[in-house]
Amino acid sequence: AQSVAQPEDQVNVAEGNPLTVKCTYSVSGNPYLFWYVQYPNRGLQFLLKYITGDNLVKGSYGFEAEFNKSQTSFHLKKPSALVSDSALYFCAVRDNNAGNMLTFGGGTRLMVKP
Amino acid sequence: GAGVSQSPSNKVTEKGKDVELRCDPISGHTALYWYRQSLGQGLEFLIYFQGNSAPDKSGLPSDRFSAERTGGSVSTLTIQRTQQEDSAVYLCASSLDRPPTDTQYFGPGTRLTVL
Numbered sequence: 483a484q485s486v487a488q489p490e491d492q493v494n495v496a497e498g499n500p501l502t503v504k505c506t507y508s509v510s511g512n513p514y515l516f517w518y519v520q521y522p523n524r525g526l527q528f529l530l531k532y533i534t535g536d537n538l539v540k541g542s543y544g545f546e547a548e549f550n551k552s553q554t555s556f557h558l559k560k561p562s563a564l565v566s567d568s569a570l571y572f573c574a575v576r577d578n579n580a581g582n583m584l585t586f587g588g589g590t591r592l593m594v595k596p
Numbered sequence: 597g598a599g600v601s602q603s604p605s606n607k608v609t610e611k612g613k614d615v616e617l618r619c620d621p622i623s624g625h626t627a628l629y630w631y632r633q634s635l636g637q638g639l640e641f642l643i644y645f646q647g648n649s650a651p652d653k654s655g656l657p658s659d660r661f662s663a664e665r666t667g668g669s670v671s672t673l674t675i676q677r678t679q680q681e682d683s684a685v686y687l688c689a690s691s692l693d694r695p696p697t698d699t700q701y702f703g704p705g706t707r708l709t710v711l
Contacts (some may be wrong), residue, residue: 516699531697572639582644588638
């Protein structure tokens with residue numbers, strides 16, 4: 483069975499500082515990894531995904547994520563946080579052996595303070 | 597272009613009533629998914645429609661839940677005899693159905709409250 487862990491319920495960072503939101507995964511087959519962001523009373527908005535190739539994936543709004551196979555991690559990063567980045571972030575995995583649904587982590591609330 | 601749309605945005609119902617939630621996927625997307633987001637359970641997969649194939653119903657929590665997709669486009673999720681534990685945000689997503697690499701795009705959700 484596939485699973486995703488986001489070990490931090492909340493991450494606090496000052497505006498302008500770099501941010502990291504952590505994600506680790508477990509799959510039986512090849513992992514396909516996704517990050518989504520959710521603003522209040524909104525649906526999930528796609529940020530980026532890792533399929534294959536370069537371990538550093540660049541996505542929307544200046545976000546990037548680094549795939550690390552040995553550590554089974556896919557941490558979300560941004561060099562300089564904005565107050566408007568404050569939202570709920572979800573990591574998700576799809577396992578090519580386990581159907582087409584996404585399995586989500588519990589979410590991490592990012593708070594960026596001015 | 598137009599994204600995934602869902603209606604209603606909010607639904608309040610009484611325990612024991614039936615409800616129907618609607619999803620309009622992105623035009624041209626052949627795959628459609630339903631997920632549920634609740635405080636206690638996080639984001640859970642419910643059901644997946646892939647083209648004309650039989651749907652993957654493996655995530656439906658009970659036989660009170662059902663879904664259909666008419667004409668390969670609009671989908672309706674039906675919850676019969678609603679219970680308070682059904683209160684959640686129901687999210688619909690669609691994709692081009694090129695698993696496992698395609699991206700699922702989500703609608704704004706329907707917030708269901710069962711009194």
